[in-house]
Amino acid sequence: MKALVLAVQFMTRLPLPAVQAEARHVSAAIRWFPVAGLLVGACVAGAAWLGFQRDPWAGALIGLLAWVGITGALHLDGLGDIADAAGAGHGDRSRVSAVLADPHIGSFGVIAIVLLLLTKLLLLYLLLAQPRPGMFWLTLVAIPALARVGPLFWTLTLPPLHAGLGRTFGAGATWVALGAWLLVGLAACLLAPGLHTPALLAALPVAALWRWWLRGHIGGISGDGHGAGIEVMEAALLGALVLAP
Incomplete structure (x- = not known):
């Protein structure tokens, strides 16, 4: 239960009581990221419906x-850092690491964040503007949850870049949890009639493509890589929902 509370505290800005946790609880929190994603999705769907x-x-x-608001722009910060590292690193792994360690944001990061927000805004509009948007509300709730399964996969298949929260959480990732x-997710898709x-299912290739891109351009996984990947997956799944028949 402590790991679940820590996952929600880290992934959202929901007011929760402080818990006395050990290192094993922090590591295990990654296994509960999708539950935090469900809470994020519920807030997004509820606000969009209003x-x-x-x-x-x-x-x-x-x-x-x-x-x-519900995420505190946590993952957007990771997206900006990864964009700066990829844009300014020029394939030099030492420079990539230096850019990731820099707390300031550069032009590549600003552009990436703005484009991502505009993409999500437009996709949400296109989704809601469809003749029968009511059938998509449950899927909108599920999208942030599926995106937060990604960190388990990336942690298990990519080398860690450096010490930090990404490595701390990654210690709790297991193939069994993934x-x-x-x-x-598969059972929900088969049994819940409101899910598209x-x-x-586009989550699978998107997660794999993000892993491939990180391996080639960044060299491994970090907290920033997880955050950016979550943002990319959410936008991609929104796009798939808009374009799907």
Whole structure:
């Protein structure tokens, strides 16, 4: 239970009581990231639904604001750092590490964050503007949860870049946990009639592509890589939901 509380505390800005935790609880928190994602998805879907009562643009904007607010822009920060490292590193691993260690944001990071936010805003609008948006609410809740299964996969298949939260959480990642969440996701797609299965299945190739990109351009995984990957997966799954028949 402590690991679950830590996962929600780290992944969201929901007010939760402080817990006395040991290192093993912190490491195990990564196994509960998808649960935190469900809470994020519920907040986003709820906010978007409220705005949708006015019009699709209002729903998209309020949903996006809730998305950023509930996560405290944590993953956007990782996206900016990864974009700066990839843009300024020029393939030099030592320079990539130096850029990732720099707390300041550069032009590549700003551009990446702005484009990601605009992408999510537009995709949310296109989703809500469809003739029957009601059938997509449950899938919208599931998208952040699926995106947070990604850190388990990336931790298990990529070398750590440096010491930090990414490595601390990564110590708790196991193939059993990854397999369990994949089975839960598959069962939900098969049994829950409100989920759009083809769109959610896009999570598998997107997670694999992000791993491939990180391996080639960054060299491994870190907390920033996890955060950026979550943002990329969320946007990609939104796109798949909009484009799916």
